[in-house]
Amino acid sequence: MASDKFFRLILIFVISANFLCAQGVEEQRKYTVSNPDSLHAFVTSSGTLNGLSTHNHSEDVYYDIYLDTPDFAIASNHLSLRFRKRNLGKLVTYSFQLKSEMENSSGLRMEVEETELDFYTVKTVNRWSPLPLVLDVFFSQLERKTINPQAPELLLATEQLQNWIRENVAGPIIPFQKLSHLNLKGLDQQSLKTLRPVLFGGVKRVRSHLYIDPKTSTSAFKNIAQNRPASVLPQYLFINPQYNWILETSLDFATFYPLIDSKTAKVEICEFEVENKYFIPKTGTEVMDVFEKGLKEKFGAANGIDSKYLQSLKKIRGH
């Protein structure tokens, strides 16, 4: 236990160091909600809360495959490692992501991803096939809602995916590079070669911008300078330059299925995430505090810190 705390501290230190380098770190807060329907109604209704207006701009569907070593060293190190398929209407993307767990309710999360997987290949029977084809064997079960972890094609895809991992652990793939830099217990290169799919599932994500509308907001918020985000402004904020974009929210409804032995057939999760998008992080944090107060008062929200992976794993492993 003591060593666990020690490694936690090391991880916090490493993540903080990464934060100083301003690479792949974002401030997120996570909430569990007792009444998801009323929160859903709020985020989709362009309502206001404590001086912030909401604009629902998209509803996306994600599919994830989470990886871990046989001794769950990824989870033990407070990380999650997943392949993600984003279904954004006409656009479908695949990525490979490494995220750290939140250490407290207003903590920072390290997140890095390999954003393009199309050109990576997996050796199938006698030829090299794009990696997404193998991932789609998992995802298609989720899309068709015919979950069968023991299906032969899924077992074959698992083997092919493990081959890809073994062959590319030392390659120029960002999550593997990051893990190599973090140099964590149980996650050396040999251990990473034992990574395997642990669970898979789908997430319906309702996404909204939270912004200050000078006409309806509080006097304190009206004086906040216009955001100058490093990335391009979302379209809605671009065509409404009078609004000041501060936060981004997502309401997630997720279902996960185990790919390892478990008495639990599936895990259902509903969580609300708020992300700081303001160019002066401290100011964004202060706005987050005000919004959080309203969330707790109006929707009975409670702070959470476990990722979906950790929440699911605890239930699947019966912890």
Added chain:
Amino acid sequence: MLLHKYAAFSALLFMKINRVLPGILFVFLLVGFRNPSKTDLSSISRGTLLLNSHPQGLAVFTTNGKINMEYVNAICKFLTDNDSVHYRKHIIPERKKAFARHIKHLYVKLSEAYYDNKSVDDELMEIFYELALFSESLKQKTIASANPNVLFREKASMFTDSKRSGRIFHYKNEITDHEAANVNPSNPAADPKDSPYWHRQVEAVAPHERFEQLARLKKVKPKQNMVVIFDAPCYSGSAPKVDVIDLDLDNNWSLKWGDEVHTDPVGSHIFAALGYDVDHPYYYGSDELTLVFDDLNEIRNAEQLKSAIKNIYKIDLAPFISASGIITAEQATENNELQKFIGKSFMRFKECLLEARPDRVKRIGSFVPYLLSNENRRELRGSLLANAFIGNWDTREANTLLTTVHLGNYEYRISAVFSDLGTSFGVSYGVLPADFKVGLVNEFPWEVATTKNGIVTLNNPINSILPCYEKATYSDLLWMAKKIALLDEFMLHQMVESGHWPKPIEELYFHKLASRRASILKAFGLQDEHPIAFNTHLDINIDGVDVIKEGKLLVDYEKAKHPVSYLSTKGRFRNYGI
């Protein structure tokens, strides 16, 4: 090309003689049939990097004839991993996403071959060459970025090489024991195969159009009247410059002032015509470019920019400015692009240079002319004569570039670029006081190559005798002389015009380049298929004033429009004598 000229002339005649409308239709049809470049953009292929014998430095990529995947992993990590921040204790520049993507594409090819237990063949060797070049280039950039100032020993080396280059470039018509390593040894003056360092001409694109063809390929879109937004001051180089962004916010540009505004475009056009990849600098005359300032930037108006330039380069920008102030609604009516900048500060200039930094091109470091046997490439050795032709002085490694060019659909091509070709067309340099000035037409000799007793001598000082120049042979220069011979009068005129010198000076440069071309052809015994008439005693008198007499510029023509004198040798380190 000649056919197009005659056709256009006929069309104009037709318009005069007959009604205007059929003439317009005729021109339209002709134009419709032209436009060769658009159809040939894809004709610039990567080519091959393979030399007749592979450089020793590539041996690490193989073990017993198979791929050494451990080394491949290590080099790909160096080229892609932004968390690996140090090389020899220096900060490695950020690896851009597009560049990293290209490296990953190469990695996947090697990984597949490795797990297929494939023996190393030419296809895999090409990837080894490319990865090694990128790696060495990134290392060079890392070290160069850590040492931005030119050290005393480097200045001394520039001086000694300038002097030495006046003595060593003598060539006898013979086969040496160190001929180029990427040509057929039985035909020593032959073209090398197309490579990232050089491409042979294609019939559909005339040499003088090659510059624009390359620009289109890189999605470089200069406009006649350009509006750019100030981004950041620059801290590199010795000529004053700043980073700007064009209005589509897609492409960056470098905005420069000083003595290279004419020479850089012409030098780059000529190098492109000879088959090399180049930067894309464009001359902008009086009030043709508007620089606008964003309120969010630290530098928000003309005064602040002048102050920054003075601090960084010790140069007073004031003589280059034609107008500055706040953009008015009236100005925005005249130029619609200014609409969203009403109320913001702006500047306009008497003349300036805008050099493209297109998003499609990722710049790594130098093209490492001294490593991986690059000194044995014919195209690099032959570039010694191309440099001599335009009188380029600053041939340092720092003025070469290795790039990736995005071809669309996330496909990339490695390309080596001859950059900063503006230190040419008549250079004066000195140690006490330390200074240099370019574009001095009277310092640009009429002849560049001479022959005596069968020995060809090049007369062009260069400040860095790179190994490829040291090793150049008669065959290499003969090869380049043949490329220069392909430039005819029309092409030369077109390329000289890209410099936008005042007309009398432009005319003098044209005659001098024609003369230098003739001297090269004569020295190498080449028959001139396109002889270009020139007059070494050129006289130009304008309104009773002898502007040019006996082939020499006598007056600083249109000094008010062109702040940097064409006669004074005071250069950038003496504020151009302004």
